[in-house]
Amino acid sequence: MTHPVGTLAIAALALLMPLAVVAADAPAAAPFSLPTLPYAEDALLPAIDADTMRIHHGRHHKAYVDNLNGKVGQFPALATQSLEQIQSGISAFDTAVRNNAGGHYNHSLFWTLMAPVGQGGEPSAALAAAIDERFGSMDRFRTGFAEAAGRVFGSGWAWLVVTPEGSLAITTTANQDNPLMDVVAERGEPVLALDVWEHAYYLKYQNQRAAYVQAWWPVVNWSEANRRFQAARAGDQAD
Numbered sequence: 001m002t003h004p005v006g007t008l009a010i011a012a013l014a015l016l017m018p019l020a021v022v023a024a025d026a027p028a029a030a031p032f033s034l035p036t037l038p039y040a041e042d043a044l045l046p047a048i049d050a051d052t053m054r055i056h057h058g059r060h061h062k063a064y065v066d067n068l069n070g071k072v073g074q075f076p077a078l079a080t081q082s083l084e085q086i087q088s089g090i091s092a093f094d095t096a097v098r099n100n101a102g103g104h105y106n107h108s109l110f111w112t113l114m115a116p117v118g119q120g121g122e123p124s125a126a127l128a129a130a131i132d133e134r135f136g137s138m139d140r141f142r143t144g145f146a147e148a149a150g151r152v153f154g155s156g157w158a159w160l161v162v163t164p165e166g167s168l169a170i171t172t173t174a175n176q177d178n179p180l181m182d183v184v185a186e187r188g189e190p191v192l193a194l195d196v197w198e199h200a201y202y203l204k205y206q207n208q209r210a211a212y213v214q215a216w217w218p219v220v221n222w223s224e225a226n227r228r229f230q231a232a233r234a235g236d237q238a239d
């Protein structure tokens, strides 16, 4: 006897199978996606204007994501590793992956490390104590960080990191490199990140990078920095 339910099930399975194959392949084709900004484009005023945020996130960051997805065919490992794992093994890839995986990681991090004025909290007691111990005071840390950001020649980033030895350090990287990468001189787990590419500030500040860095402190998301510091000190990956 024929079994109507079974026949239907087999017919349904036959219909679904090609879809299942497509679904299994789809993530590998574009495993990276542009994260949504955790606030409105004008939320970081007066430090960062809405036009800069829109172009920076919607065009620059999106281009890194699109370009990185475009490299998955050449480097299938990109689809199976976390974004952090890709950074720490970046020497296995080519320059385009280094630039675009770095750009995607750095910007994804940068957005979370900012918050509207008054909403970013304060450094935790633990982070404040570590900053005092390493740099002498919060003011001296800010001065040192701003000087480091100013010294980046051309395009790059300034960082506060927890070093492999567990202490704090101010570092800089060129282009879209970051302290997780196995190709940079000073490695560590990022606690703060500041983009000092001209595309991050030129519309509002033109060539006045120092003014941009000074205006940035009130939009630092210390709550997220505290979380990252605690995770790095505990030896966990911060995200």
Ligand code: MN3
Pocket (backbone or CB within 6 Å): 056, 060, 107, 195, 197, 199, 200
């Ligand atoms: Mn940027």
